[in-house]
Amino acid sequence: MSRDVVVLGVGMHPWGKWGRHFVEYGVHAARAALADAGVEWREVGFISGAATMRCGYPGYVAGATFAQALGWQGAEVNTSYAACASGSQALAAARAKILAGDCEVALVVGADTTPKGFLAPAKGYRPDDPDWVRFYVGITNPTYFALYARRRMALYGATEQDFTAIKVKNAAAGVHNVNARYRKAFSADEVMSSAMVADPLRLLQICATSDGGAAVVIASAAYAKRLGVKRPVRIAAISTVTPRFASGEVEMPDIATDSAVAAEAHSFRASIALKAYAEAGIGPEDVSLAEVYDLASSMELDWYEYLHLCKTGEAEGLLRSGATAIGGRIPVNPSGGLASFGEAVPAQALAQVCEVVWQLRGAAGARQVKKAKVGITANQGLFGHGSSVLLKR
Amino acid sequence: MTDRQRRAAIEGWYTLEKDQPHLLGSRCVACGTFFFPKLSTFCRNPVCDSTAFESVPLSRTGRLWSYTSASYQPPEPYVAAVPFVPFAIAAVTLEHEKMTVLGQVVEGCGVDQLQVGMQMELVVETLHQTEALDVVVWKWRPLGALTGSAS
Numbered sequence A: 001m002s003r004d005v006v007v008l009g010v011g012m013h014p015w016g017k018w019g020r021h022f023v024e025y026g027v028h029a030a031r032a033a034l035a036d037a038g039v040e041w042r043e044v045g046f047i048s049g050a051a052t053m054r055c056g057y058p059g060y061v062a063g064a065t066f067a068q069a070l071g072w073q074g075a076e077v078n079t080s081y082a083a084c085a086s087g088s089q090a091l092a093a094a095r096a097k098i099l100a101g102d103c104e105v106a107l108v109v110g111a112d113t114t115p116k117g118f119l120a121p122a123k124g125y126r127p128d129d130p131d132w133v134r135f136y137v138g139i140t141n142p143t144y145f146a147l148y149a150r151r152r153m154a155l156y157g158a159t160e161q162d163f164t165a166i167k168v169k170n171a172a173a174g175v176h177n178v179n180a181r182y183r184k185a186f187s188a189d190e191v192m193s194s195a196m197v198a199d200p201l202r203l204l205q206i207c208a209t210s211d212g213g214a215a216v217v218i219a220s221a222a223y224a225k226r227l228g229v230k231r232p233v234r235i236a237a238i239s240t241v242t243p244r245f246a247s248g249e250v251e252m253p254d255i256a257t258d259s260a261v262a263a264e265a266h267s268f269r270a271s272i273a274l275k276a277y278a279e280a281g282i283g284p285e286d287v288s289l290a291e292v293y294d295l296a297s298s299m300e301l302d303w304y305e306y307l308h309l310c311k312t313g314e315a316e317g318l319l320r321s322g323a324t325a326i327g328g329r330i331p332v333n334p335s336g337g338l339a340s341f342g343e344a345v346p347a348q349a350l351a352q353v354c355e356v357v358w359q360l361r362g363a364a365g366a367r368q369v370k371k372a373k374v375g376i377t378a379n380q381g382l383f384g385h386g387s388s389v390l391l392k393r
Numbered sequence B: 001m002t003d004r005q006r007r008a009a010i011e012g013w014y015t016l017e018k019d020q021p022h023l024l025g026s027r028c029v030a031c032g033t034f035f036f037p038k039l040s041t042f043c044r045n046p047v048c049d050s051t052a053f054e055s056v057p058l059s060r061t062g063r064l065w066s067y068t069s070a071s072y073q074p075p076e077p078y079v080a081a082v083p084f085v086p087f088a089i090a091a092v093t094l095e096h097e098k099m100t101v102l103g104q105v106v107e108g109c110g111v112d113q114l115q116v117g118m119q120m121e122l123v124v125e126t127l128h129q130t131e132a133l134d135v136v137v138w139k140w141r142p143l144g145a146l147t148g149s150a151s
């Protein structure tokens, strides 16, 4: 009981390519989350922002930026940056503050305004930065996704039809999500006839970048009780693990893996959820739904295995059985996933939490997963940031 | 193509021999871990506190772990030819070093000529050109292929 931190409210600004300032999306989402929680902003003791690197100095100090925009009220502040995992790091910081007894209610916010096209590195000749080197030699983000996809095809018999089926599945769910950027169903033919980007991956199997904002209000169990909240969604665990040497898989943005001469090779992504399961005392067999990072449709297959929803090499079978669609045994990405959202880096991990909370409350409408009791999120931030949030009700 | 001067795109990462070039890595003298790119400060093996490294050439051949293509022109700092020519990309596992290294695949070798598990070897080839010289980088090609195309 003492380790229970509850989610009082969640809110989002719809994803899109709105071209407005990121603070606008963040404040919109924060106000929605506060309203959902029934908590006044002035009651919040700690504001935790997920940083964006693309919106100038206000983005580097996102926590304070959002606090000022909401109106300075003296709350303590934090800003976290962990690339795609920034949102869960900001959430972990707020949860730790509550668990330490330092604050009773906290607001976590992430928002971004994104440029068009490929995400490119900072300029200059910078051979010491692996992110610069890999772009210089022509290795973009889809390169990594495609290497994993081709490997699955060779080892486990994944097909282009499988990758397409995931896009079709997630797009069909996203149609019902008012916060999704693309609310359009796709046929397999449409996906398969889109342009090849990084063989075997096509344009419609790779996620875009989006503007968007998401926010979460969390509190101590005692605070929730005083508010009279019945059966709130609880945070059962958060994993923010780093890799373990020797990291044996090619990870963006590296040009090479660790050498496993002196230490055994480990799979970083397979370790992320294990920490969350262990902390919560909950196993993959207890999970009702998952929100995972389908940067490319093919990577959803990897996540089935990394979340231990099936054994290694069995993800294709799980997909083909229909188990991971809404109505199946273990729906994955009922929000529509990145396929329907496009990535808004600092907001995305929080958006995953928002979806799980709505699902566990039974408030997901046409996307509702039946009898949802436990939900897990998973993503990975560049440069070794694991991210997984386990929620239960 | 024959007499133009060549310069490494990334200084010190590989040798420039036209015949049998190799990547330049480093090796921890205490625990034996290899590093590419080179490391010269603190060993990254968490149970090793060594600060001593030797420069070593890495194996020239390995097995194809996976591969893909760059079908669209990558953004800067990539310097694209006009018009852009798509290329393949390989991830090759070096058995001795127990590590996987990415790189472009040589010109003229597309994904249809690649297969996971096949033997690959290292070459140095033009990444882009300036008026005066060829800026070269390490690339992979199927072992035994005489030019860009697999034999």
Ligand SMILES: [Zn+2]
Pocket: B028, B029, B030, B031, B032, B033, B043, B044, B045, B048, B049, B050
């Ligand atoms: Zn060492």
